[in-house]
Amino acid sequence: xxxxxxxxxxxxxxxxxxxxxxxxxxxxxxxxxxxxxxxxxxxxxxxxxxxxxxxxxxxxxxxxxxxxxxxxxxxxxxxxxxxxxxxxxxxxxxxxxxxxxxxxxxxxxxxxxxxxxxxxxxxxxxxxxxxxxxxxxxxxxxxxxxxxxxxxxxxxxxxxxxxxxxxxxxxxxxxxxxxxxxxxxxxxxxxxxxxxxxxxxxxxxxxxxxxxxxxxxx
Amino acid sequence: xxxxxxxxxxxxxxxxxxxxxxxxxxxxxxxxxxxxxxxxxxxxxxxxxxxxxxxxxxxxxxxxxxxxxxxxxxxxxxxxxxxxxxxxxxxxxxxxxxxxxxxxxxxxxxxxxxxxxxxxxxxxxxxxxxxxxxxxxxxxxxxxxxxxxxxxxxxxxxxxxxxxxxxxxxxxxxxxxxxxxxxxxxxxxxxxxxxxxxxxxxxxxxxxxxxxxxxxxx
DNA sequence: TAGATTGTTAATCGATTAACAATC
DNA sequence: TAGATTGTTAATCGATTAACAATC
Numbered sequence: 001x002x003x004x005x006x007x008x009x010x011x012x013x014x015x016x017x018x019x020x021x022x023x024x025x026x027x028x029x030x031x032x033x034x035x036x037x038x039x040x041x042x043x044x045x046x047x048x049x050x051x052x053x054x055x056x057x058x059x060x061x062x063x064x065x066x067x068x069x070x071x072x073x074x075x076x077x078x079x080x081x082x083x084x085x086x087x088x089x090x091x092x093x094x095x096x097x098x099x100x101x102x103x104x105x106x107x108x109x110x111x112x113x114x115x116x117x118x119x120x121x122x123x124x125x126x127x128x129x130x131x132x133x134x135x136x137x138x139x140x141x142x143x144x145x146x147x148x149x150x151x152x153x154x155x156x157x158x159x160x161x162x163x164x165x166x167x168x169x170x171x172x173x174x175x176x177x178x179x180x181x182x183x184x185x186x187x188x189x190x191x192x193x194x195x196x197x198x199x200x201x202x203x204x205x206x207x208x209x210x211x212x213x214x215x216x217x218x
Numbered sequence: 219x220x221x222x223x224x225x226x227x228x229x230x231x232x233x234x235x236x237x238x239x240x241x242x243x244x245x246x247x248x249x250x251x252x253x254x255x256x257x258x259x260x261x262x263x264x265x266x267x268x269x270x271x272x273x274x275x276x277x278x279x280x281x282x283x284x285x286x287x288x289x290x291x292x293x294x295x296x297x298x299x300x301x302x303x304x305x306x307x308x309x310x311x312x313x314x315x316x317x318x319x320x321x322x323x324x325x326x327x328x329x330x331x332x333x334x335x336x337x338x339x340x341x342x343x344x345x346x347x348x349x350x351x352x353x354x355x356x357x358x359x360x361x362x363x364x365x366x367x368x369x370x371x372x373x374x375x376x377x378x379x380x381x382x383x384x385x386x387x388x389x390x391x392x393x394x395x396x397x398x399x400x401x402x403x404x405x406x407x408x409x410x411x412x413x414x415x416x417x418x419x420x421x422x423x424x425x426x427x428x429x430x431x432x433x434x435x436x
Numbered sequence: 437t438a439g440a441t442t443g444t445t446a447a448t449c450g451a452t453t454a455a456c457a458a459t460c
Numbered sequence: 461t462a463g464a465t466t467g468t469t470a471a472t473c474g475a476t477t478a479a480c481a482a483t484c
Contacts, residue, residue: 013420016415016418045452048452054468062460083425085422099414102415106418175421184259194412194417196412198234198235200320202230204297204298206408263478264441269444279442443482445479452472453473457469458466
């Protein structure tokens with residue numbers, strides 16, 4: 001078992017969803033599931049589920065299926081959810097607050113240690129017990145606390161300006177909620193985008209398509 | 219030109235990004251671009267760009283390239299951004315507010331006409347000039363105003379309970395920010411998910427992978 | 437006309453599905 | 461043992477890339 005072909009991004013993108021479903025099953029006291037039943041619940045093929053799980057080695061047992069708790073824990077481990085990456089949040093507007101709550105309350109893999117905003121009026125305000133700091137203090141804070149992950153909830157222009165600074169300050173991963181394409185200008189580090197605007201346009205397209213033909217027949 | 223093979227979801231998902239880049243070029247006064255240059259800016263292959271654009275008919279001109287403004291407008295039209303879908307927002311927490319600002323300030327394709335929350339304390343509060351209503355008024359509001367799109371910024375349990383109601387009330391598209399898998403239980407209508415939690419786990423995986431091998435070599 | 441760049445077909449690559457032998 | 465279900469290989473399907481003729 002030394003070592004593995006690269007896991008494709010298609011598989012990786014499905015892992016969080018598996019994790020969610022398995023956690024739910026676990027919470028409902030279900031401790032065994034077959035690929036067939038899981039496929040029915042999730043709207044996937046059983047074949048795909050077995051292929052996906054097998055990228056990481058045999059989690060199941062022939063004739064029996066998968067142990068829910070073990071599988072859930074394994075996937076959590078593969079995702080790296082037991083880590084505690086020191087994380088800072090840039091931008092304490094509504095979106096920043098929403099994300100902060102998310103990270104804080106779930107805290108899967110990340111520990112929020114600092115929040116920054118340019119707006120003087122927000123300075124000192126507490127978000128889940130963490131004070132908002134003025135952006136001018138970013139340099140000192142990073143030198144003192146060495147965060148490695150940045151969550152960006154800023155307008156695109158502010159993001160463009162800030163990104164190179166973040167890299168210089170030791171940030172090695174960016175969770176980007178701005179519409180600016182961070183990955184193009186911070187190559188080689190992990191970036192994950194949540195492009196709300198793109199999602200909006202995508203559903204707009206789907207609605208149009210649905211109205212045109214989806215409704216009646218094909 | 220009557221009519222077209224179905225556009226694959228892979229292509230559709232790229233359209234918003236094309237739109238963003240073309241809008242930017244347009245705003246910068248650039249009125250002509252070749253697939254080669256656009257590919258360099260966007261980090262795609264020129265081949266893919268030409269394939270994508272050609273799904274919708276010939277927008278370019280041999281030997282010249284594409285007219286930025288025309289192309290941008292065409293893609294906006296394909297996405298259906300000139301529509302004004304009557305939209306309601308369920309959930310006026312931080313995430314709901316953030317999304318409301320997004321929809322309101324851009325208003326591409328959607329018009330926000332109502333905001334609902336279960337919390338009494340929020341009732342009457344204005345978000346971008348629209349009052350938050352108590353969820354109990356949802357039925358009457360929908361009968362009077364006939365919204366067709368719902369944005370869901372609720373916890374998963376609330377989402378599960380509410381979804382069937384929304385369908386009954388005439389909602390035919392759901393933009394879902396909750397971790398509940400709406401599409402499994404509202405089949406056949408357009409659904410677009412923004413699963414922030416899944417995105418969090420995905421970047422967690424990417425960081426782990428990067429730390430393990432990404433850094434040195436490979 | 438010569439140069440540039442598209443539109444489009446063909447080749448490659450990767451992801452999903454189907455099938456079935458291994459095995460619990 | 462017989463039945464169930466995995467792990468895994470092979471077949472199919474779709475998406476991306478490469479190539480080039482058409483044409484501005």
